[in-house]
Amino acid sequence: MKTPKLGLLLLMGCFGLTAGILGQSVGGVAYPEGYRAWTHVKSMIVEKGHPLFELVGGLHHIYANSRAMQGYQANPRVFPEGAVIVFDLLEPVVGNNAVVEGKRKAVIVMEKDSRRFAATGNWGYAVFEGDGRRAVEINVNSCYECHKGAANTDFVFSSFRP
Numbered sequence: 001m002k003t004p005k006l007g008l009l010l011l012m013g014c015f016g017l018t019a020g021i022l023g024q025s026v027g028g029v030a031y032p033e034g035y036r037a038w039t040h041v042k043s044m045i046v047e048k049g050h051p052l053f054e055l056v057g058g059l060h061h062i063y064a065n066s067r068a069m070q071g072y073q074a075n076p077r078v079f080p081e082g083a084v085i086v087f088d089l090l091e092p093v094v095g096n097n098a099v100v101e102g103k104r105k106a107v108i109v110m111e112k113d114s115r116r117f118a119a120t121g122n123w124g125y126a127v128f129e130g131d132g133r134r135a136v137e138i139n140v141n142s143c144y145e146c147h148k149g150a151a152n153t154d155f156v157f158s159s160f161r162p
């Protein structure tokens with residue numbers, strides 16, 4: 001096994017992950033092939049001092065597949081089976097009076113499937129190594145526990161920016 005890079009180790013630490021790189025899927029959630037061509041939901045830069053900093057400090061973009069877009073636009077907001085949402089986490093690089101996108105730190109995924117993921121609010125949770133596409137072992141309950149805070153919007157925190 002390749003030695004994980006420092007950034008990955010830090011990220012794994014942040015997620016309370018046990019050391020270990022799995023295959024291209026984890027807990028039944030597959031790498032979201034082609035997500036860069038999906039709908040961009042929103043972006044955010046999480047800086048030091050923000051409650052999410054330890055977990056996902058950096059620049060992230062959120063992407064939704066077409067089923068997830070149905071969920072973002074539904075009222076009340078309920079996501080259909082097969083909805084996949086990607087949290088694409090990049091290193092922000094500051095310089096020349098600009099913030100630009102640096103290397104990818106992780107590809108973080110939620111997939112709606114009430115049959116397979118009933119125990120975690122009908123959503124599967126997974127984290128993939130930056131550009132390596134390999135799944136990182138996570139404690140899905142830690143994801144679920146925090147995402148319960150968005151239970152009234154089907155466990156999804158973000159909203160689509162029109």
Ligand code: HEC
Nearest residue numbers: 044085086087108109110125126138142143146156157158
């Ligand atoms: C401490 C709380 C917390 C934990 C723990 C957490 N998240 Fe999130 N997550 C958030 C918040 C807040 C957002 C919304 C960010 C935004 O609006 O840009 C979010 C957004 C997401 C999104 C985009 C969909 C959405 O809900 O907006 C995915 C995918 C995601 N998280 C996956 C995970 C996974 C996988 C884990 C576990 C490894 C995890 N999260 C752990 C708080 C958390």
